[in-house]
Amino acid sequence: MPDSAAMLAGDFATLPDLIAAHARERGDKLALVDGEQSLSYASLDAEMTRAAAALQQAGVRPHQPVAILAANSVASAAAFLAILRAGAVPTPLAASATPDQLAAMIADCGAPIAFADEAGSAALTGAAARIVRLGDPAWMGHGGTALTPIPIGPADPFNIIYSSGTTGTPKGIVQPHAMRWAHIARNAAAGFGDAVTMIATPLYSNTTLVSFLPTIAWGGTAVLMPRFDARAFCTLAERYRATHAMLVPVQYQRIMALPDFNAFDLTSFRLKTCTSAPFAASLKADIVARCPGLLVEYYGMTEGGGTTMLVANAHPDKLHSVGQPIEGHDIRLIDDDGREVAQGDTGEVVGRSPAMMTGYHGRSDATAQAEWFDADGRRYIRHGDIGRFDEDGFLTLLDRKKDLIISGGFNLYPSDLEAILAGHPQVADCTVIGVPSPLWGETPVGFYVARGQSDPAEILAWFNARVGKTQRLSALEPIDELPRSAIGKVLKRELRDRWPERPAA
Incomplete structure (x- = not known):
């Protein structure tokens, strides 16, 4: 088989084949670490093969989705990669989704199996899929069946990522191997071969995958954080001498706001990237001035299309x-x-x-x-x-154009939230807008016209119990009448302009 350098210099290669090449060439090198566990490339390659064989033995077919619901960990990352080796399609799901939303996504993609950690297993009890706990030795450590190699072409599906829909009909974005190969190949000059990349956003986000996948494809090390915390990020980056990171603006904001930020030794950083939400020019300038390494902002979509790049320095x-x-x-x-x-x-x-x-x-x-x-x-x-x-x-x-709200790096669609809010018996009319938030970049707030007597606090609690964590309204205001144009369109800009400054939400 060709070596990894020849594969990366070619027109197309698959991630499982690249990992196998790294295992042959640098098997002892650390591939994944989450603070408690780690896997070398040789161990990762072997674990992927065992788990992939177990998936095939369980009847998973080529190009068939397999779901994952878990926090970032060595085990969840290895499961994602093992699904690829089985010729199947990793379908990571958002931990912030409600059980009904998760069941709808499982039903939509038709995944027969879902890998899950403890919290994920509890959330998937109503889903029509076999739940496999991460760490189960029959799957992730000691599968005894032989793997059937599955040919993979550029047009074959690589993964499915679900948009943050809340109406029971979320859209699954199918990304082909060609798309992921393009993400890998375009990073030839980014230095991922000897990278130590901080993975501080969840693996169900495209933001994460465009950093995680090139790191593993080029033979670097991925340091996985189960949840983001600014101080923990800086501590881990200092400990592992991190060289690369992809963060969303609100994470940069929290890091730079640490009173003792300058006390951390982050001089190992060579490349820091950002995407997924509006990125204030003042925050970019602060990062350039005080944080080592290049700062590069990317603008694009999970669906693909075009990407822009700003080298802020x-x-x-x-x-x-x-x-x-x-x-x-x-x-x-x-x-x-x-x-x-x-x-x-x-x-x-x-x-x-x-x-x-x-x-x-x-x-x-x-x-x-x-x-x-x-x-x-x-x-x-x-x-x-x-x-x-x-x-x-x-x-x-x-x-x-569609009044998309980006909160903490995740896309929220007001029409989805409005459909749920309108279902409350005391709500006659409603709308949802995004307002600035020091913590999340933006946060959704709702306005409603009451039907008779109403209790805003009760309606807010009712609504937030029916949506995922990222879709919860931070405030709900009664209003006599929604401002509308001559053709009946709600004038959301008027509501944003008159929204007063509030404490962080």
Whole structure:
């Protein structure tokens, strides 16, 4: 078999094959560590093979989803990689989802098996899947059956990531091996081969995978945090001499706010990246000034499309932007009629690149709505954001076309939350908006028109008991009438503009 360097220099390679090559070449090197457990590349490779064989013996077919519901750990990361080796499709689920939401996602993808830790097992009791506890020796340590190698091509599904829907019909984003290979290959100059990468966001997030997967593909070490804490992050980064990290803006904010931040030795950092939420120019400037290594902001979508990159250290006058399209990525702006806008005008962002989703699982209608085709028939993905390019080709984002709320790096869709809030018998009309939050970047708040007498506190508690942790409203306000346009559209901007500053939420 070719060595890892030859595979990484080629046109396409699979992650399981790359891990096998690293195991042959540098088997003793640490691949995964979570503070309590660790696996070398040789041990990881062997564990993946045993677990993959057990999956096949249990009847899991090629291209079939297998779910994971667990906090970041060596065991959950190894399970994700083992599913790939079995020729199946890892489908990580959000721990913040409710049991009903989890059951709906399992039903949607049809996963026959779900790997789970203790908390995940309890949350999946109503799901139609066989629950396998992580650490079960029959799966993750001592499977005795032989593995049947499964050929994998670029168009085959790599994983499914679910959007943060709350209505029982979340969209599963199918990402092919070609998309993940593009993420790996484009990091040739990022130094992941000798990287020690801090993994401080959950593995069910695309934000995490675009950092975790290149680290393992290039033979680096991934340090997994079960949950994020700013002080613990700095302590672990100092202990393991971390070189790379991908964080969302609110995490950077909490790290930089530590009173003794400057006491930590973080000089080993070479590359820090950020994505998933609006990133304040002032925070970027503070990180550049006080935290070692390059700071690179990426703007893109889980669905793929186009990606921009801003090297903050090199462009101090462009920190208000999200940078320029990276090589091989074509980003354009279109108007409401699908026509490209003139240079300097604002428009909806659409993008095309080698890193694009196949589509939404079982949702051809939603897939079609997310696509735009140029005059030559080339496929682009709609980003749903409104932006403008400056004269140097830097993209500035102005608004989110669909009023998307990004809280703690996760996407929340107001229409989903509004549908649930409207189900309360005392709610006659309602809307949900995102407001600034020092802790989360943004947080959702609701407004409602009461039907008769109402108790806002009771309605808020009722609502928050029915959604996942990330979708909970931080406040709920009664209002006599929702502001609307002449055609009946709720004017959410008016509500945002008059929302008073409140304590952190």
